[in-house]
Amino acid sequence: MKHLELKSIAGHCKKVLYKGCLFVGFLAACGLASCSDDDESAAAPVFPELQSFSCNIGETKEFTFEANTNWTLESSELWCKLVSGENEGFVLTGSAGTQTVTIRATDEGATVDAASVAKLWLTMGMQRTVIGEVTRSALGSELKIYDMEGNELEALTVGYDDFEPFKVKANFHFAVTGTPNWVEVEGGSLVGVSNQEVEGGLRVVQDGTVEKYPVAATDNKMIVFSAEDGKASFSFPLVYAGMDPMDIDVTAPSGNRYGWTVSMDGKNFAQEGGQGTSGSSTYTNRIPFTVKVLNDDYEFVYLEEWEDFSGTKNISLIDPSMLWLHCEGEKGDISLRVDENEPQYTGVPAEERTGYVLAFSRAEYESIKDNLEANIVENGDIKYAYQQRNLLIQITQKEQETTTGEQLVNNVTSGDGSTEINFVAYTGEKLNHYQSTYNVQSVTEINEPAMTTLITLAFEVGSIEAYDLSTEEPIESGGIEPAGTYISVDASTLGKKDIFFVVTEWMEAGTPRKAMVIIHLSNVEEGGSEEPSEGVFSIRNASTDSSVACTEYAGPSLDWFKQNYGVESIWQVEKPSTGSLNVALSTLGKTIASWDCYDFATESPISLTQDEIMDVNSDGSVINIWIGGAFVEHDVVFIVITDNSGVKYGLIVGTPAE
Structure with a gap:
């Protein structure tokens, strides 16, 4: 990291020299950007968000920002020094990455009449913007924070379930004027009068996400105390430890974790009432859950029921090689999937099975993993504490009765x-x-x-x-x-x-x-499969009366064909060996107004006879393409189809050799 230092000069020459140095720094940044076309400085600048904080006489504060290319940082005021290592000045330069600069406030130009504000200008490439505002309180202003034993603090702690208490005292009337939106001030606000100690408290605002992640003092999340008359501002870092490492909060898809069933194919999930609930819940393919733990670091445990020869119920861990329950997802948003229950013997129906899924925080799992089953299961059942805190679901896979209900x-x-x-x-x-x-x-x-x-x-x-x-x-x-x-x-x-x-x-x-x-x-009119084609086109084999897969083309010629033929997207269908294809547009209300046909390899136009491509419906909603004649001579055909609103789409019939 390079540094420029501006030395103090008496009188009005300070500002002249300062502005000159800023201009030199700005030109240096411009020159650096202009001659670095081949390195990271050529990247388009992405500026960080504005940070506002206070730094009072004699204090230092860490200022961290992210730069994606070569940069220059400038302070707008002589009292606001930029410090890096043993270097101190008003202009600093560096390369891309996470940057931490120390800000030091001096008493230069301070008065008892007003606070001072310095702007931190960041230049990247040919662009320049303010990314920091530093407030220095009026001369003589003091505000200090303490723990409940009276020890002076450098940062304030945010509580999880409870407000973390602190004390504050200043020689001016003040109020808390700034906190991050994830911090709650006890009582909703905090104000104090001059030279009187007041108590306050801070707690995290739990929204299901933010409380999972710790915050360090170096993260620059600040609480701001400001004077009633605007002459002083003091900011302090916030520290949040996150959730208790042993805590976990599981949200199930209904209020009841018991009594769930899933069909033998693993697709239909249902719950009919059960312990503590009424009504029913159903899901298809997966069931959603939310797991909240520290740093999203959790572990799932899968168990299943079985009976011994005496008919006594037992619960044990599922052998990992025979796992049929699966939790998938990230950051606590989880889905449970269940494998198909296939018969073990030909002609013998698969037996129903009951399983359990539990979730543990990393710390709790590490504390029990060495003897996992014995720690979780007691007297043939899951221990009560784990049922209440860690159980996601109890589910039985079996044949489900289906009712069609009243027909209307x-x-x-x-x-x-x-x-x-x-x-x-x-x-x-x-x-x-x-x-x-x-x-x-x-x-x-x-x-x-x-x-x-x-x-x-x-x-x-x-x-x-x-x-x-x-x-x-x-x-x-x-x-x-x-x-x-x-x-x-x-x-x-x-x-x-x-x-x-x-x-x-x-x-x-x-x-x-x-x-x-x-x-x-x-x-309509042609019959066929119940499953619609996906994408722009709905295509059927007219000979076999079956749906034909149509996929979006992503080959190397994509951009060329889009640009030269004005098509919005291009789709591809395999050419059947014989017969014909019925092609329709999938979008509701869209019909085919016209079409043009080309050889895909040469892009030469192809003239098709009325028998080779024709309307099936009088309204143009379906066209029929016969795989013969020109389609034999031209291995891969590119058709430009225009709909009734003038939008064009490309359809490749065949498999390109590229």
């Missing part, structure tokens, strides 16, 4: 009523999720709707909320028209994408019924 859809036909359309009560793996999340009594599925589908309900329609089936994100409900007990669904307006909607009964009083209808609009 009476009939489904084509829009003109001429054709009956099949509908079924949904019994898929997400049934419990749908029932609990949307509070519906009925979930009905329509797999092969018409272009216009008419649905008759068991009640009069009050309101409708529509969602994308794959993401469960809300969508506009245009194209879903209610009329009394009927709902008309228009696929030409909604687009050919699978959706569901929740219908609430119209009632003046009481609790209305709710019905969910899943409708696979991607199957």
Whole structure:
């Protein structure tokens, strides 16, 4: 680190020389940036946030900041010295990294009439900004802090559950005017009168995150005491030890950690009431938890039940090689996943199994790990203290009974009523999720709707909320028209994408019924899989009537094709050996307005006959691409498809050789 020192000069020459040195320092920084194109100084400057603190006559304070390139730091006032090692001055320079500079306040120019403020200017590259403001109190101002035994302190401690007490005394009227937002002052404020000792207390504001991490005095988190008349300001570092290393706070997905079940495939989680709760909870694929410990340093322990020959229940650690419970996540946001329970013998159903998951802080785990099972389990059960503090969940994997509930859809036909359309009560793996999340009594599925589908309900329609089936994100409900007990669904307006909607009964009083209808609009006219294609396109093999995977292209030609053809994104589908592909846009309401075809390797235009690429629907919502003719001559084809709003997308049919 390089340093420039400005020596004190009497009279008005001080400021002249000081400004000149600042200008020299600024030019030096500019020159350094201009001739360092090949090193880190060429990086775009990222300036740290402004820090404000006090440094009074005779005091020194540590000032830490982050610089991402070569830098110059300047003090705007002669009394505010920059110290690094044995060097002291007004301009310091250095290279990228975390920087700690000592600030020293002298009595130069101090008066009893007002406080002084010095600005710390940081220059990186050709940019310059203030990153520090240092306040020096008026001459003669004093404020000191003490512990409860009367020992003078250099920093104040922040408590965890309780307020950490301290005393403060000053020779002026004062108040606490600044603390970080994670610190609470006892009573909400602290004020004092001149020459009288007052007591205060500090405690961390627990928000589930900040209280997990310790704060050191060197972290520059300050409490500020200011004079009533603005003439003085004193700041002190804050110290926070964090949570007790042995403490842990576990938040389960419901108020009850017992009575959970999971299906044999490990996908459907449910809890029906149980100890201390009522109602039910359901989750799909995973269950979320929150674990709060010091520094997010925790350990999970997995146990399971088993019976000996006498039928006595026992609990023991699960062999790590046979672990079927898994906790995943970071920073305390945890998800529990359960493996599929597969039969051990052919033709013999898998047996149900019950497991337990416990979480421990690092310190507590280290204290019991050498004899883990014996420390946790007592008389065939988990010790009561661990059940209360460390248990995340007790869960049994078994066959679950599925109920479809009351069915509220009476009939489904084509829009003109001429054709009956099949509908079924949904019994898929997400049934419990749908029932609990949307509070519906009925979930009905329509797999092969018409272009216009008419649905008759068991009640009069009050309101409708529509969602994308794959993401469960809300969508506009245009194209879903209610009329009394009927709902008309228009696929030409909604687009050919699978959706569901929740219908609430119209009632003046009481609790209305709710019905969910899943409708696979991607199957209109061509039928097919219940699973929609992901991304811009929905593609089906017209010969086998099956969905075809379509993935986003990320090859080396991506930017070239985007720039030269004006496409928003490019997608890729494998070319089948024979037959044809039906291509539609997945976005609701989007249809295909036009298309152009090119050889992918040469980018030469390809003229396709009406038989090789054609509209399937009159509204352009689906085009059919025949894999023959030009597609035989051109191994990989690039098609630019323009939708009805003018947006262009690229579709690669085949596998590029690049």
